[in-house]
Amino acid sequence: xxxxxxxxxxxxxVSVLEKCVSKKNFQNETVSKVVKKLPLLKNMLYGGSFLLGxxxxxxGEITFVPPFLTATxxxxxxxxxxxxxxxxxxxxxxxxxxxxxxxLAVEGILSKFKAKNTKGSVA
Amino acid sequence: xxxxxxAAASVLFLALxxxxxxxxxxxxxxxxxxxxxxxxxxxxxxxxxFSALEGEGFFDFSAEAFSLGLIIVAxxxxxxxxxxxxxxxxxxxxxxx
Numbered sequence: 001x002x003x004x005x006x007x008x009x010x011x012x013x014v015s016v017l018e019k020c021v022s023k024k025n026f027q028n029e030t031v032s033k034v035v036k037k038l039p040l041l042k043n044m045l046y047g048g049s050f051l052l053g054x055x056x057x058x059x060g061e062i063t064f065v066p067p068f069l070t071a072t073x074x075x076x077x078x079x080x081x082x083x084x085x086x087x088x089x090x091x092x093x094x095x096x097x098x099x100x101x102x103x104l105a106v107e108g109i110l111s112k113f114k115a116k117n118t119k120g121s122v123a
Numbered sequence: 124x125x126x127x128x129x130a131a132a133s134v135l136f137l138a139l140x141x142x143x144x145x146x147x148x149x150x151x152x153x154x155x156x157x158x159x160x161x162x163x164x165x166x167x168x169x170x171x172x173f174s175a176l177e178g179e180g181f182f183d184f185s186a187e188a189f190s191l192g193l194i195i196v197a198x199x200x201x202x203x204x205x206x207x208x209x210x211x212x213x214x215x216x217x218x219x220x
Contacts, residue, residue: 004166043159047162048159051195054194058194060149
């Protein structure tokens, strides 16, 4: 019902984190690579939340008039909404973050492979 | 249905980005929109998974789902156009300066 709010909240958190750490220099190479890739995670979360928001508006779950979240009109609806946020919402945010982590891992492996090949060709 | 359409749109925009990169044309808008569709498809996969757990289908092939898919794709295309216009505007500004 309002599961989109969880990845959206994570996106806001990542934006804040990015602003705090982007200008810092990290000696650890892995940490600096992760920090450089924070914009990708931010784009994934904001982009996905935007399209999911459209879906929620289409289904009438989000409106532009109070109470904005139609599920909050009743106590039962609110409970269902919170349950959905806890299950669907957190799973969505986790999956997006895991896929982002997977992309970073694959990139790291590929760059190490490239570096090895370059060393081998030079030798 | 909108999950599949979103995934297909992600692949199309990725192909557009790679095609333009081959011609040495930077199109970060296409990459951004591709990521947007990909991420949305991932999130709808989670939705589909929980629907399947409750006994409903993973995919929704109704006419309503198809029309929503069209709206989603149109929104993504609108975002791409907006990003492209913004990029051109910034490039013109940089040229003038």
